[in-house]
Amino acid sequence: MIDLQNSRDEIDKVDKEIVRLFEYRMKLTKDVAEYKIQTGKKVYDREREQAKLTALKELAGNDFNRHGVEELFTQIMSMSRKMQYSLVSGDNTDIPFEERDALSVDSSTKVVWFGAKGSYTEQAFKEYFGEDVSAFNVSTFREVMEKVKNGSADYGVLPIENTSTGGITDIYDLLVEYDNSIVGEHILKVDHVLLGLPQAELKDITRVYSHTQGILQCQKFLDTNPQIKPVECKSTSDGARKVYTDGDITQAAIAGKQSAEIYGLKILKENVNHECNNSTRFIIIGKEKKYRKDAKKISICFELPHESGSLYNMLSHFIYNNLNMTKIESRPLEGRTFEYRFFVDFEGNLKDAGVRNALFGIKEEAITLKILGNY
The missing domain is CATH 3.40.190.10 (Periplasmic binding protein-like II)
Incomplete structure (x- = not known):
């Protein structure tokens, strides 16, 4: 009969050796990062990683172990990339946003909001900006975006998410189409x-x-x-x-x-909505790419390669950098069957080292990355 304790002791020895080899591998990873810093070479080399995975799988003795080797080394290489990103990114992370103390708002500020007089968006606008600004309304989401883009308004107010019905998909699409940025948000309890x-x-x-x-x-x-x-x-x-x-x-x-x-x-x-805590989140958009120094939430969107594990690898950047993701939403990509753009909200500030490292890694591995705002 197999001696269970003896097997466990042997596993402990193997595990200790794996840890020792992992740490040695990560030390070598630092050397690779230094070379890439000096030469300007990109961290992520997809072709080399795929070739290496293929070669490593061939070393395993059966299909089960080949699958396990692929999964194991996919994660090891992912960790290696993240260490390299932390060394390579530094101040090189291209974040086209400027920090400011507060939103620029005074009696001459022009705000555009969606809907007719008496709408919830008007209520959200008044609660956020007060009555001492110049404001006007338009009848479509797109018009709000357009007025901010062409300078007819300094800020726009749009609903983006409801606790009962989820995200408003049209808004996500417009955030990609226009280069306006999210500069604030306001939560409004909605009692229909x-x-x-x-x-x-x-x-x-x-x-x-x-x-x-x-x-x-x-x-x-x-x-x-x-x-x-x-x-x-x-x-x-x-x-x-x-x-x-x-x-x-x-x-x-x-x-x-x-x-x-x-x-x-x-x-x-009264109270015809079925959710008693029915609330809508409104976003404040502006034309300039600026963020308050006390901003605590970041919104981004990205497109991914249409392959197994790509979303998992992208979200792992938040875990590695200890960032709390608060929302994820997907929208189909036009003209591409069952391919999606992902929208993510997470806690943080653009000046934080962990945030910059995560964004650097996502930018390196995603097809596209857009920072929608820090607010």
Whole structure:
């Protein structure tokens, strides 16, 4: 019979030897990094790593061990790259953002926000900037981006994520298309109400108007009232305005209480959203690539090679540099079947060494990397 303790003792000896050899390998990795610093050679050599993995797998005696060798050395080479990145990156990390003490805001500041008067975005804008700025609204997300891009506005306010329905995909696509940056965020608790004409009752309603997000956030209410058919509008406040303008007793809107006050509508039912802690995150965008020195969150996006393990390798940069990732979202790449661009939020500041090292590594290994903002 096999002596279990003897086998465990032998495994301990082997493990100690593996650690000793690993540390020696990492010492050699430093020498390689020094050479690359002197010659300007890139850290990541994909072809060499693939050739090396192929050769190492051939040393194993069976398919199971070949797979294990590939997995083991993939991780060892990944760790080697990360050490090299930490030595090579230094101040060479190309981060086109400048630090500043605070957002530049005064009475002459122009802010553009999405939606009609009475929208949640208007409420978010007022809570973030106050009343002492020059502000105006537009009817589409793209117009907000365009007004900031062409200088008609200094800042723009857009919804990007809801606790009930997740990310707003159109915003992610626009963040890639435009070169505007995220400079701030604001969380707003959203309590939807059902609004109708003053003479209306709930039993009269057959159609309800709201933004897509508003409808989704109140889907359970609509499911229990199948006689009410939802109709999408540009914004929740646009729905309220339509009910007021049409004067049709069978129409209602899903919107905020502020819309009831603005358009003289009656609250037919409160709290129609199914999530009691329903909240929306709004982003503040600006044209300049600047960040506050006390910024604590970073948003980036990147494209990856369409191959096994590429996303895992990318996310490992956050783990290695002890960075807390708070969100990941994916969007399909146009014209490329089942390939995606990934959006990641993580905690940190662009001047932090760990952040700069992670970004350097991601830039080296991703097809593209874009820093969307530090705020």
